[in-house]
Amino acid sequence: MKMPRLWKNRRPAKAEGEGAIVVEGARKAIGGRSRNRVVMAMAVLFGIYAAIGARLVHLGMVEEEVVNLPQSRATASRPDLVDRNGEVLATDIKTASLFAEPRRIAYIDETIEKLQTVLPDLDYEQAYRRLDSDAGFVWLRRQLSPRQQSEILALGIPGLGFRTEKRRFYPGGPTASHILGLVNIDNQGIAGMEKYVDEQGLADLQALGLAGPDTLNPVGLSIDLRVQHVLHDELVQAMERHQAIAAGGVVLNARTGEVMAMASLPDYDPNNPYNALEKDRLNRMTAGVFEMGSTFKLFTTSMALDSGLVSMNDKFDATRPLRIGGHTIRDFHGKGRVLSVPEIFIYSSNIGTAKMADVVGIEGHREFLDRIGILDRVKTELPEVARPTEPAKWKKINSVTISFGHGVATTPLQTATAAAAMLNGGKFIPPTFLPRTEEEANAIAEQVISEQTSAAVRYLFRYNTEKGSGRRAEVPGYYVGTKTGTAEKVVNGRYSNNTRFNTFIASFPANDPDYVVFVVLDEPKPEKPGLSATSGITNAPLAGNIIRRAAPLLGVQPDFGHESEALLVSYQ
Structure with missing residues (x-):
């Protein structure tokens, strides 16, 4: 009896383990591709971190742009002015001045509006012109009070900063104003004895950087504050x-x-x-x-x-x-x-x-x-x-x-x-x-x-x-x-x-x-x-x-022994 054709054409049975070899090869191919992907991902990440690291190194080596704060007489010291008894008539005190770096100001309008809550007299147009520039530094307000400085800091506005300066303070207020005179915003004497002191060599010392608070002796005046x-x-x-x-x-x-x-x-x-230059406030005595x-x-x-x-x-x-x-x-x-x-x-x-x-x-x-x-x-x-x-x-x-x-x-x-x-x-x-x-x-x-x-x-x-x-x-x-x-x-x-x-x-x-x-x-x-x-x-x-x-303050002793009538004793 002849065998059926179908049976006759059937493929021979595989040897033991032959199918496993096929599966293992596929697995190896897939694993190779995975390793390649991991290596590539690691390479990309390494490249990214390398770029970041290189940038950080570069930034660390490049000097940051310097804000040119003016090194003028604004920070120069002045000697105290004292009366004949050593009472202070004029002295330097530390104060904060507000500056801005316009290139770091993101929203000019918002910045000015916030500042006006603390400085209501801040001129909007002038401040806008200063901030809307490529300058690295502009003054916004000199010689702030400690309270104003604290309130501006609380606003948290980026691009603003403070510089400690010296401000002239007169404990007696207007009591001796026409004698003592004035200094300008840069602490330079512009009137009275303040100007006289500058003309005697203080301005030259300041220009040479020799006018430090520890090197200037007080200037004694003839006046008696009392x-x-x-x-x-x-x-x-x-x-x-x-x-x-x-x-x-x-x-x-x-x-x-x-x-x-x-x-x-x-x-x-x-x-x-603010009113020192008004006509009726001149020093009539001199x-x-x-x-x-x-x-x-x-x-x-x-x-x-x-x-x-x-x-x-x-x-x-x-x-x-x-x-x-x-x-x-x-x-x-x-x-x-x-x-x-x-x-x-x-x-x-x-x-x-x-x-x-x-x-x-x-x-x-x-x-x-x-x-x-x-x-x-x-x-x-x-x-x-x-x-x-x-x-x-x-x-x-x-x-x-x-x-x-x-x-x-x-x-x-x-x-x-x-x-x-x-x-x-x-x-x-x-x-x-x-x-x-x-x-x-x-x-x-x-x-x-x-x-x-x-x-x-x-x-x-x-x-x-x-x-x-x-x-x-x-x-x-x-x-x-x-x-x-x-x-x-x-x-x-x-x-x-x-x-x-x-x-x-x-x-x-x-x-x-x-x-x-x-x-x-x-x-x-x-x-x-x-x-x-x-x-x-x-x-x-x-x-x-x-x-x-x-008279008692000047040390003149009263004398009640004079005759009531004026006597001409030395005129012949």
Whole structure:
């Protein structure tokens, strides 16, 4: 029997293990491909990490772009300014200033809006222009308060930073602002003694990097902060009491020329000098010139006596007004009779004073005022010093009016300095805001009148307090000498009867003055309706109050042993 075809064509059975070999080969092929994939993945990851590592190494080796913070005087130190007793008047304090790196500011509008929540006065357009640039550094606000810095930090704005700078701080605020002056935003002196210190070499030290906080000694000034406070306080009260538009005063050491205190109102706070450049806030004591009125009679009388052409016993006819070149000279409160020299002084007679000036003559009159420093720019440390004005050509009418304080405009400080020379034995000593000994003062002093004339003037000063217009300045125990001045101001080209510039000179002790006080009130009004607003009413009490409060601080001992009447003991 034949086998079926199908069976006949069937493939022979596989040997044992043959199918397993086929499966194992497939597995090996698949495993090889997997290993390749792993190797490739590892290679890719290694490449990525290698690139990252290389970039990190590169960034580590490349210097980061430097933000050019200005290395200017903004960070330069200044020496402390201290008074004669070591009290700090001006010092440096640390403060934070806000800057931005515009290239790192992502959203300018949002940044400015956030900053305005802390700095509401931040100018939007100006800030936008600064931030919308490719600059690496821009200032946004200098000299922030600690609270402002903290609040800005809390905003978390990227691209902003702070730099610690030095800021000038004045503990007394406006008390001595016109003496101390100002610094600008970069801590450079721009006015007053601050500017003077820069001009003496501080600016050069700062430029050389030698002005460190540990290398600068304090600069001592001549002023006494206690007396400065008294003067400032009394001027504020008098200005308010008489509704004056301005006031000023100086306390001057008559033996050394040291300025113990000086103030001019209105003033400003040097810690926030936003109004320092306003016209009415200038330093009237050195930078303003005024006609001083009857206080000039001190100089005319001194001149006449020192010339030898007039003596204390001489008399001048003040019965009628004096007419010169179409001008009529009258007395404010005329006595209508012949007056002696002391009477001319205490009654402040324009007629009598003009006749004494006429005895000396025009050339002698001008020479005397020039000799005592009235016609020249006063030489002192403060940069803000005005030059006096005088007629281009002196005629007789000029000499006459100048004799009683009209026609020459000068500064209050140099008027006080010249007055001190009339009272201290005749020595003209330039004023200073730095400490000076009496020996140093005598070395530079100029003898402008004789000691005998000075003794006579001291007698007249005391006599005016006892019998004349200075009675309201009397301070028991301090033997005050005085001279008043009530000058009419020029309004629309003419002298006004209702607008006055009142001046007042006081010395103490009058028999041998240690100090001179000079105070001014600009356009004072009567304290009460019906009262006068002359210098004897407005300025005399002001000077008396200053002496009453300042004399003990200055170490002047009260003396109640003087006779009640002024005694002329050294004038023959």
